[in-house]
Amino acid sequence: MAEQNTRQDTLEYAQRLGDDAVVLGHRLSEWCSNAPFLEEDLALANTALDFIGRARMYYGYAAELADDGRDEDDFAYLRDQRDYRNLLLHELPRGDFAFTQARQYFIDVYNQLFLEELRQSADERLAAIAAKAVKESRYHLRRSRDWMLRLGDGTEESHRRTQTAVDNLWGYTHELFELDPLEQRLVDAGVAVDVAALRDPWREQVGTLLDEATLRQPADDWAVRGGREGYHTENLGHLLTEMQALHRAYPGCSW
Amino acid sequence: MVAAARSRPTDTAWRLRLARREASGLPEIWALLDRLTDPEIPAVSLWDLGILRDLAWRDGRLIVTITPTYCGCPAMSEIEADIRATLEQAGYGPVEIETELKPAWSTDELSPEAREALRGYGIAPPCIGSALTEKPQCPRCGSGQTHPLAEFGSTACKALWQCDECHEAFDYFKPI
Numbered sequence: 001m002a003e004q005n006t007r008q009d010t011l012e013y014a015q016r017l018g019d020d021a022v023v024l025g026h027r028l029s030e031w032c033s034n035a036p037f038l039e040e041d042l043a044l045a046n047t048a049l050d051f052i053g054r055a056r057m058y059y060g061y062a063a064e065l066a067d068d069g070r071d072e073d074d075f076a077y078l079r080d081q082r083d084y085r086n087l088l089l090h091e092l093p094r095g096d097f098a099f100t101q102a103r104q105y106f107i108d109v110y111n112q113l114f115l116e117e118l119r120q121s122a123d124e125r126l127a128a129i130a131a132k133a134v135k136e137s138r139y140h141l142r143r144s145r146d147w148m149l150r151l152g153d154g155t156e157e158s159h160r161r162t163q164t165a166v167d168n169l170w171g172y173t174h175e176l177f178e179l180d181p182l183e184q185r186l187v188d189a190g191v192a193v194d195v196a197a198l199r200d201p202w203r204e205q206v207g208t209l210l211d212e213a214t215l216r217q218p219a220d221d222w223a224v225r226g227g228r229e230g231y232h233t234e235n236l237g238h239l240l241t242e243m244q245a246l247h248r249a250y251p252g253c254s255w
Numbered sequence: 256m257v258a259a260a261r262s263r264p265t266d267t268a269w270r271l272r273l274a275r276r277e278a279s280g281l282p283e284i285w286a287l288l289d290r291l292t293d294p295e296i297p298a299v300s301l302w303d304l305g306i307l308r309d310l311a312w313r314d315g316r317l318i319v320t321i322t323p324t325y326c327g328c329p330a331m332s333e334i335e336a337d338i339r340a341t342l343e344q345a346g347y348g349p350v351e352i353e354t355e356l357k358p359a360w361s362t363d364e365l366s367p368e369a370r371e372a373l374r375g376y377g378i379a380p381p382c383i384g385s386a387l388t389e390k391p392q393c394p395r396c397g398s399g400q401t402h403p404l405a406e407f408g409s410t411a412c413k414a415l416w417q418c419d420e421c422h423e424a425f426d427y428f429k430p431i
């Protein structure tokens with residue numbers, strides 16, 4: 001019975017991680033052919049692919065655990081926004097380039113800490129996915145960190161835009177470090193990452209970088225949460241509409 | 256001691272892979288697959304790149320074990336289709352392709368031939384040991400004086416670097 005429950009919880013957990021990855025991957029892909037210059041266009045598109053690839057691995061695992069005939073595409077394309085459980089930070093519109101890089105930086109620092117822990121998971125499959133993904137996150141972080149320095153400590157305008165991005169994103173970062181009962185059960189079972197323990201190291205790394213980039217760490221005077229419960233900002237619905245339209249109009253279509 | 260260890264970077268990952276290939280005992284099937292290359296780097300075979308991991312017969316079916324390079328490598332489905340078509344045409348089908356994630360693919364698994372082929376193709380091969388800080392040698396003039404231009408080159412697996420001596424820009428196969 002306990003084993004059955006852990007299986008069901010793990011399915012949900014893999015799906016959540018897949019949701020985070022696919023939503024951010026889609027946001028990054030929106031830059032394709034719109035980035036400020038060619039190298040950055042390639043970098044954003046390649047990073048998007050990494051996240052979409054992660055989503056496929058998490059969803060593929062969720063589909064195996066579900067064992068009800070669904071495949072990774074069903075998870076990505078046939079669930080509505082209330083069924084999506086991504087953390088809200090991932091779904092915010094891409095904004096300007098500073099916003100995209102600031103969000104990416106926050107998530108890259110988080111992922112490096114998170115995946116390093118998930119590698120130790122008692123669930124072998126999740127551990128294997130994490131071991132693979134963490135290597136890519138090292139590269140992502142190196143790049144987004146560089147951009148934070150360049151933009152924060154750059155021109156007056158790049159500084160202003162980056163500070164605005166940091167201010168507007170900050171209230172969405174609290175949710176990254178909160179456990180709901182399901183994740184707490186999985187932490188107890190050695191499967192999930194205790195994200196509450198990542199908060200201090202995350203804040204330390206981010207705080208140091210913000211200083212170095214001459215940016216101000218915002219006050220903790222507001223927070224938005226609800227992603228893991230399926231309560232989203234209005235933005236996710238628009239994103240899914242675009243992402244799912246083709247698959248819903250032509251189910252199973254390939255080219 | 257330290258100097259000796261440095262001058263001989265570990266190629267354990269590659270040796271383990273070679274041992275697994277030899278232990279499979281299916282040289283004629285491996286030879287068939289040796290012809291297949293990565294669609295994005297046609298100079299290097301799938302085997303040399305480390306995508307192909309093992310071959311085995313199980314319950315009368317040929318099982319091909321592969322591992323993806325990058326999570327989002329868009330070439331993987333094409334690669335699987337190539338493997339399938341090649342083996343099935345040679346009468347080994349229908350084959351089963353299994354994806355192995357553990358251990359995660361690393362550029363340390365590249366064969367010595369792959370490193371040479373990359374260099375010949377104008378791509379600096381990854382340094383062994385996944386050291387992010389090490390500088391690649393210019394694949395054209397061999398100079399060690401190089402600097403990065405962009406973290407991503409034409410594909411996810413490459414970065415764009417430039418040589419300080421001959422001033423050519425070149426792709427660097429990132430160590431991962």
Ligand SMILES: [Zn+2]
Nearest residue numbers: 393396418421
């Ligand atoms: Zn040169």
